[in-house]
Amino acid sequence: MSSKLHAEHNEDLCTRIISLNDFDDWVVTTAFYACIHYVEHKLFPLTENGINYPTFNRYYNDTIIARGKHISKHTLKFNLVKAHLSTVDINYKRLMDNCLTARYSNYRIGKTLAQIAVTDMAKVKAACI
Numbered sequence: 001m002s003s004k005l006h007a008e009h010n011e012d013l014c015t016r017i018i019s020l021n022d023f024d025d026w027v028v029t030t031a032f033y034a035c036i037h038y039v040e041h042k043l044f045p046l047t048e049n050g051i052n053y054p055t056f057n058r059y060y061n062d063t064i065i066a067r068g069k070h071i072s073k074h075t076l077k078f079n080l081v082k083a084h085l086s087t088v089d090i091n092y093k094r095l096m097d098n099c100l101t102a103r104y105s106n107y108r109i110g111k112t113l114a115q116i117a118v119t120d121m122a123k124v125k126a127a128c129i
Helices: 003-019 024-043 056-065 073-084 086-104 111-128
Strands: 046-048 051-053
Touching: 003 024, 003 111, 024 073, 024 086, 024 111, 046 056, 051 056, 056 073, 073 086, 086 111
Parallel strands: none
Antiparallel strands: 046 051
């Protein structure tokens, strides 16, 4: 599945979940995961220092794993957003942080953060499509 199709799939689920007026943690999570794939769609293939990376996973493996570095895929992708999509880096970072909170700390996110996530998703998508 292409990154764009994967993003649209997650965005569709996010839209369906928010319409239920419940499961705000999953609204935030699906919004963030939609954005992960919108960003990949926009940035890859990526040429950096004369080297072409066809996919994010190839970029991660060649620039992080192969060099013995320790950085998460989420952090690396955020660094790419800051470098290449700086107009939405704040939106992306808020989505990432709220998703990590929703998934690992406190699933009771609330309606306000769920709506902010949907708005942030729309902004990231617009920058990527």
